[in-house]
Amino acid sequence: MVEKSDIRVVRCGGSKINLRPSVFSTDSRFVLCASGDSVKVYSTRTEECLHSLQGHTNQVTGITLNPANHLQVYSCSADGTVKLWDFIDGILIKTFIIGYPVFAICVSEKHEGIIFLQLSMATNSKSECLQLVAVHLPKSAEQEVEAKELSAVCSHISSNPSCTALGRGGEFIAFARHLQLNVYFFRKQKTYSFSLQATDKKGAKNAFTCVACHPTDDCIATGHEDGKIRLWRNFNQKKEYTYSTLHWHHNAVNTLCFTPEGTHLLSGGIESVLVQWKYGADNKKELLPRLGGAILHIAASSDGQLFCTSHSDNKLTVIESNFKVCGVIQGLVKGDDVLTDLMIDPRSKALVLNGRPGHLQFYSLLRDKHLYNLDIVQQEYIYEAGLDQFEVVKAVFDIKGSWLATVEERGRKSSDLEFFLKLWAYDEKTQSFVLNTTITAAHTDRIISMCFSSSEETTMLVTTAEDGQFKAWCQGADADTQQDQNFWSCDFVGSYHNLKPTNCSFSADSSLLAVSFQEVITIWSPETWEMLTTLCQPPGEIRDLCFGRLSCSKYLLSTTNRNLCCWNLLTCALEWSTSVEVSKLQPDPLSENVAAFSYQSKHTDLFVFKPSEPRPLFTHKNVCSEKVHRAVFVPQEEPLNNCDESSQWLNRSQLYFLTQNMDLLTFNQATEEDRMLSSSKRLVIDDSVAVTPFYLLLGKHRQQQQNLNTPSYTGADKPQQPQGSATIKELLHTPAHVLPAASVLCSMFVNSLLISKTGVREEMESSEQEMDSEKEEEDSEEEMEACDSQQELRAQGSVDEVTPKLSKAQEKELKRVRKTDFSWMTGLIDSKP
Amino acid sequence: MASFKPTKVQVLPKLGEKVTEDTLYWRNYKSPVQMKEFGAVKKIDFSPLPPHNYAVTASTRVHIYGPHSQEPIQSFTRFRDTAYCGTFRGDGKLLVTGSEEGLIRLFDVSGRVALRQFSGHSKAVRVTSFLSDGLRVVSGSDDMTCRVWDIPSGAELKTFTEHTDYVRALAPSKLNPDLFVTGSYDHTVKMFDMRSGSSLLTMQHGYPVECVLLYPSEALLVSTGGRYVKIWDLLKGGQELVSLKNHHKTVTCACLSTVDNKLLTGSLDRHIKVYNSSYKVVHDFDYDTSILSMAIAPHDEVIAVGMTNGVLSVRHRKHKKVNETLTSRRRRGPSYRVFVKGKNFVPRQDDFLVSKPVKEYLQKHDKQLKSFEVSKALDTALQIWGRTNKPEVTVAVIMEINRRGTLKNALAGRDEQSLSKILNFVLKHIFDPRFSQPMIMVGDIIVDLYKEVIPQSPSVERLLQRLMDVLGGETELQHELLQVLGILDTLFASLTPRKEVAALAAPPVDQGSQLQAA
DSSP, rough: OOOTTTTTEESSSSOSSSSSOOOOOTTEEEEEETTTEEEEEEEEETTEEEEEEOOOOOOEEEEEEEEEOOTEEEEEETSSEEEEEEEEEEEEEEEEEEESOOHHHHHHTTTTEEEEEEESSSSSTTTEEEEHHHHOOOOSSSEEOOOOEEEEEEEEEEEOOOEEEEEEETTTEEEEETTTTEEEEEETTEEEOOOOOSOTTTTTOEEEEEEEEEEESSSEEETTTSEEEEEEEEETTTSEEEEEEEOSSSSSSEEEEEEEESSSSEEEEETTTTEEEEEETTTOOOEEEEOOOOOEEEETTTTEEEEEETTTTTTTEEEEETTTEEHHHHHOOOOOOOOOOOOOOOOOEEEEOOTTTTTEEEETTTTTTEEEEEESOOOOOOOOOEEEEEEOEEEEEESSSSSEEEEEEEEESSSOOOEEEEEEEEETTTTTTEEEEEOOOSSSOOOEEEOOOOOOSSSSEEEEESSSSSSEEESSSOOOTOOOTTTTTEEEOOOOOTTOOOEEETTTTSSOOEEEEEEEEEEEEETEEEEEEEOOOOSSSEEEEEOOOOOGGTTEEEEEESSSEETTTTEHHHEEEEEOOOOEEOOOOSSSEEEEEEEEEEEEEEEEOOTSSSSSEEEEEESSSSSSSEEOOOOEEEEEOOOOTTTGTTTTTTEEEEEETTOOEEEEHHHHHHHHHHHHTOOOTTTTTTOOOOHHHHHHHHHHHHHHHGGGSOOOGTSSSSSHHHHHHHHHHHHTTSSOOHHHHHHHHHHHHOHHHHHHHHHHHHHHHHHHOHHHHHHHHHHHHHHHHHHHHHHHHHHHHHOOOOOHHHHHHHHHHHEEEEEEEEHHHHHOO | OOOOOOOOOOOOOSEEEEHHHHHHHOOOBBEEEEEEOSSOOOEEEEOSSTTOOEEEETTTTEEEEOOTTTSEEEEEEOOSOOOEEEEOOTTTTTTEEETTTEEEEETTOOSSSEEEEEEOOSEEEEEEEOOOOSSEEEEETTOOOOOEEEEOOOOOOEOOOOOOSSEEEEEESSTTEEEEEEEEETEEEEEEEETTEEEEEEEOOOOSSEEEEETTSSSSEEETTEEEEEEEETTTTTTEEEEEEEOOOOOEEEETTTTTTTTEEEETTEEEEEOTTTTTTEEEEESSSSSEEEEOGGGOEEEEETTTSSEEEEEOOOOOOOOOOHHHSSSOOOOHHHHHHTTTOOOTTTTOOOOOOOOOOOHHHHHHHHTTTTHHHHHHHHHHHHHHHOOOHHHHHHHHHHHHTOHHHHHSSSSSSHHHHHHHHHHHHTTTTTTTHHHHHHHHHHHHHHHTGGGGHHHHHHHHHHHHHHHHHHHHHHHHHHHHHHHHHHHHHHSGGGGGTTSSHHHHHHHHHHHHHO
């Protein structure tokens, strides 16, 4: 098959925003964070994303404000560049090419023109051999500069960037590794190192986990594996150093942060409790519990009014200094593993997967925004390492999105497994899912798969479990408990030779249920619960099972670790099969197409085909280097109309998939991407207006109005705007500090307005009309009507010879008219009624 | 930030029948008082006069008991052979009995000697009764005849010979003094009229009829026989209305409750079933041996049941005591007005409302869990159990502590008293299928923790010994149940037609899970 170059694999949204500490702007209106290969600027008030600073080609590994200009930000990336941005306007100012992957960045006011980077210089780039390097930034006007002046400060530093901190305005730098704390004084060019014993008497672990330096005092705070915080003083000599210990955390301290004035020390760890220690009064502390996931980083704004904590569940929390949470910026939570499948909520078209522990998250792929979390487990989550707690492992929507079934599980590692099957009904009033039924012992062993019937009228849930049974659940009265009608109860229990049922699937019209038992597929009729037939597979356990859709609904596809088979259910015979190892089979709900990901020789290929013929419609070799286990077809917002055979499958829905490295990727067409880009450009925020939901609402409305107005003009009319507008726009949109002097601009501005007379007039009119609201159009219509009535009046007047008040000109006209013959007119009037 | 989520108490549905008003009504009887008679109790009849004494016919005697007496207050013993069917007259002054030798005797309730003796039947007279005018006696006999006798003269008025087998059931009409219904072993139920001298209606019951019963309206007739209870509509000329098959042995007796006219049937299968007006079984009384006779007192005050082994079992209705102490014990708290003070204020139109955050109220054990005091939380939960006797909350707290991985800590370091409290809780609920899992876990941990020091405390040791005993018993029971399951499986396998083996593979499993649940 021909591989089409215009369909590409694109990384889409949902990247980590908690990798590195976020940074507040000096006026604490914005918070910046590294997110995948871009830097995102969020408003602290509204939690909306203002800009996404895109330009890096690899993971952004650090951001810091430019100490010389607080409206600029440095960002470093694993692609070996450091970029300087204007984050208010989202403009790239400069790129410094370092040449080695950079892992962290820090700057200080004292060291002007120097940035400290953590690099891995060694060719065998093991994360253990990191070096701290001071880089002199060359001063040149070019956009891209190669920074060559590198000077190593120290080598063999910890791979954890929070183990390195610049102290007291950049006088010294403290870095810890394992059990050793080193302090390097720039002026003396001397390193002092202090080490701790591996373990103390009680067997606690003393390794350093993070370092923070007091902004004004000579004090270094270090966090340790065992949850202790040590405050080091007198470290500028070898012998007489002292330290005091603070202990509240019961697990490793992940991060430490001094407030800008140095009055408080903030610490956080896996407990998800933000602890504020009063500096100087060591035992006075304030706690803010239950923030979400484990705290990874803490940042404080320069005025000390806001703190921002990054959490392990891909979340930023903005906290006021009086310990009140004032904002939450939530990214897509991917955790270590997606236990549920990727799903699409049929109502909101949002991507649904398990997010925070015990929750399902709804994520809008289109806006790349987290919508909401649905609490499934409804239990207090205890943040403690190694604790086995309930997690959502399965979830499935019915076809209309009015029912949701979830399975939560606990104790998968130990022998005593606990799990619950829960059914949620969509409540129109609250616009969310409400718990309807909890089934405590749905099966005697864990549930492997489940699916809803796809018919519109009756909903039925089928679950298969490791105890060798599959059960059908229906909404209705239970004979045993005699409960009300709207609860779910078991309708049928089926098994086949005590084999383990692995997959189940309903046909498109729900008239058939296919359940695979290891190597055998059984077909059941859900009406009568009669087993209709069995299909015996070529050897190998069945991994995936799905029915074809629409015109291909007579086909049943199944995959084993070696084969992909297509059965014709009318003849109950094998239609075709190919030997390919399919790791994920995903049917498109809106078309006949089925996507199959196959993993062979260390890379994944994608085949898109129709079940009716074994020839793939589209093939994409080497999609990614990992296995693909989760994929989903997301309905397109508006169907595209590609005629090209290879890209036709993208018309109705878009394919998203998740690799083993938890990257969310999608297939995109180049043209479509351009369209998306242009649309996103149009949405770029006007200057510094804070993006509030209200603003978005207004913006949308305005857009709609424009859309309403534009159809009256053909596409060619569009560029007929005042010629000066481009210049004016440029003038208005360029930030003031970048603009040349006003005297230079003046003539330009005036010139832009000076355009030949006629042209201006017409264009002004046209532009006015364009700007006209509908109201004015109505006005003009009224005018037209008024004219009409006058004319009528005139005509009538001529007949009845009754002359109301008329102007002289009109009288003259009348006289002139009277002379003319009007016999034809009378005839016309007579005929009228 | 996110508030503390309180412990979720799971309310699991209880398997078994649903508790309805009927169940509550019929359950509201005291435990039965048992009296031993000399032979099988064949007939019980309540006197229509208060205090509603009842005559019990057993062997060669008829005893009359007072409503609360354990000893007979009166007895008629001058029978040469077995007496049958001691029945009161409508005014409760006379009693008629049949007997094995074919004589019918009429007694004054206060006297001892028979007032009249009607002779004419050639075989045992099994059923006797007064017609509703109180001047005539009707009898049914094993000589296949029914006869009507005049009390004043002692003469036989009429003989009906339409039955072709023993007449074993009789019910005179209360509304018309000339009508009565008989049931016979010839599988028919007949209605006779004194005036015409022949049967008006004949209904085929299909089994030997043991008992007939007329509804007070006399539009409906109940006949029992075999395993069936049949209801006939007399106004439609004896059409069968419904046929009930709820007993699995012969239904020997039936009666109507005086409140709501609920039908009760007793059977040789040792059960009395209570039906509602749509003839669904709403309640079930279980007795030790096969039931022969049954009667219910006016206002359903007493249910008397006679059994084949000569035991008379009497249940009295419980009455709600108007408990004065209860009302006085109620704590006098602040009045309602105090609590709603200021809460029912309606803001005026231009008032600016400042909403106060609603304070979240946590249960005591939740508060303790919130501050990670698991041991105290467990104590609190056990106190709740002690107070309310409901294990759900306690089990929920135990599960929650286990989920936090600190159940061991919560159970450790306890003294004898608190430990025996936990053990008592475990003992009580370890066999409840809803709670057995956590209870077993708790038991395991306790044994692990305290195995060194258990001998020091005799009370704890005793509790553990008891736990061991009941567990042994339970495992044996489970073993037997599994055997039954195996038998059922083979039965179902042999019953299932050959071709539908796969489709019907499920039912035995289903049956099995129900058994396990039971």
